[in-house]
Each structure stands twice: as C-alpha cells, then as structure tokens.
Amino acid sequence: MILKTSLIDIGAYAPITNDYSKTDFGTDFVWGVSSSAHQTEGAHLADGKGPSIWDDFSNKRGSIADNANANDACLFYYSFEEDLRLMRELGIKNFRFSISWSRILPHGTGEINYLGVSFYHRLIDACLENGIEPWITLYHWDLPLALERKGGWANREIIHWFEEYAMLCGKLFGDRVKNWMVLNEPMVFTGAGYFFGVHAPGKKSMKAFLASVHHATLCQAIGGRAIRYTVRNARIGTTISCSHITPRRENAADIKAATKVDALLNRLFVEPFLGLGYPTHDLPGLNLIEKYMKPGDDQRMVFNFDFLGIQNYTREIVQYSMFTPIVRAKIIPAEKRKANLTAMK
16 A cells, blocks of 8 residues: 555645745655546536536526536636647646546446547547646546436445446546546535535435445445556556644543544545544444445455545634534634635635
C-alpha cells in the first residue's frame, strides 16, 4: 500500500503566495488541474447522453441558487481542444477529469452510446497530443437517472452496475490512460445526497444513507479491481474529502465528539479498504450499517490502492450535541467563531 499525494489541484480560492515554490514539493510530486464532467461538459443531452441525477436535480426549481443548472456549463464538450491548448500554453502537464457514466451508458447498464465513447477517445487523444497526462475519475457524483429510479446507491444492485461501468471504461480507455481514481468524495455524495438532501438526488433518509455508504464502500474496491483487471500497468487510487477536526473545548465530551466526527468524515471510507472495517469503535452508532452487510463483505471492501487522494477544504471545530443522532456532535460554523472567511466560506 502506497499512500501519498500524487496530484494536487489548486482551486479557485487558493491564495497567491510566494512562500513556496514547485521544488519545495520534491521532484516526484505531480502537479495538475482537475474538473468533473457535470460541472464542465455541458451538452447535457447531446449525442445520445442519458440524464444524470444532477441533470434532474438542478433543473428542479428551487434546488440551486438562482435556479442555475449545468445544462451548458462551460461547454467543454465542444471546446475541449481549445481548452487543452490553453493548458499546454500554461505548462499544465496533468489533467484529471471524470467520465459521465450516462454519456457512455445512457441507461446506466446495457446499451453503449458510442457517440459518447467517441468524445472521451478524442479528449484522451487530444490530451496526449498536447503533452498532458490524462487522469480519469470514474465517478464524480453524476449517477445515471435511470439507476436512481431503481434506488441508486441505496440499492445493492449498484455493485453490479458499477462493476459493469468500471470494466467498460478500463477496456475502452486503459490502453492510453494509466492513472485512475475510482470515487470522488463518497462522504459528500452519500451524506449530502441521501441524508441531508441538499445534493442530488435530494433524499433525506437515514436508511438510504447507511445503505449508500456501504454500497459505495464496496464499489470503491470493486472499481479498483475492475481497473486492475482491465488496464495493464495502471496506477489506481480513490479520493476522499477530509478536514482537520478540533474539539471546541478541551473537555471529555467535546474530545469524544471530535473523535466521532473524525471517524465519520475522514476514516469511514478509508479504513474499510485497508482491511480495518468500519470505525465502529469510535463511532458506535455506525453499527446500524451491519443491516446492509452480507457475508464476505468485509473482504469485498478491501483493495490495495496505489495512492489515496486527499481533498481538504477547511478545518472543523466540533462540540458535543445531544440532539444530533449517532454522532452526538455538531460543527461550529466559522461565522459563529468569528473566523476569517474565504469566498468559499
């Protein structure tokens, strides 16, 4: 197991500083930029693409601020050649992008949309022609709507749907793409999508959340195995969102609350693939997930990734709260702490 940061994405809100230079990170550190299909491609129903849960969610009035959607986004689908030339001129050598599942499998499984496949072939070829190494993310939140109508991540059948999709991507693109990431921030798409309901598909259910967590954990390893099987000399990772967790006060209740939040936000999807199982010792309420586990799942969740992607946006200050189910903790917003805010908050 090699756990190292292999690709860094400097986001739109990163401060400009002269305190560091590229050489400070070593000669083997890989610099690049990243995007996701839904946020950039546009052409949301072009050339046979099926709708995704984000197409559906963002086109429901009131779901997004100002009723915005990504139907057009920045039209990367049509302008990628120009964008890649700009990357080359900027000296960008690595580009991480995601595959739109419903662009190549409009119904999530079965019939392949070869016009969608052609787009990714052309994108990959253009990356290589411009001296840019392509890094593929298999899943960046845009589940085919057809699969959500069957239960989505809360339906255990998704482990078979995802395996089919991952195997297909490996076979189609693995001759030229050697760097792969399986899931992007599973804590976000399960928690915000199936528990809080603020992201697609907009569900608010503890049962759906726990089921989707377990199924995403299984798919994380299953996707890794699918790429290992189909792509020679692949470097395979997965990415998580994480935060530095600090108790608000140095008392037993807040320290325990911070430990629980750390288990939920930072370790929930990491310890299973390491063979440690879910962090139920520090978060006993997570035992409820056992309802969705079947014999052999402990081993199905294990995979020897080559790297782990860490995406960190902020620290979190945590305080005990008796009113929050399972974790008995709450995050203190930056505004209430009178902390300085970035544009991202």
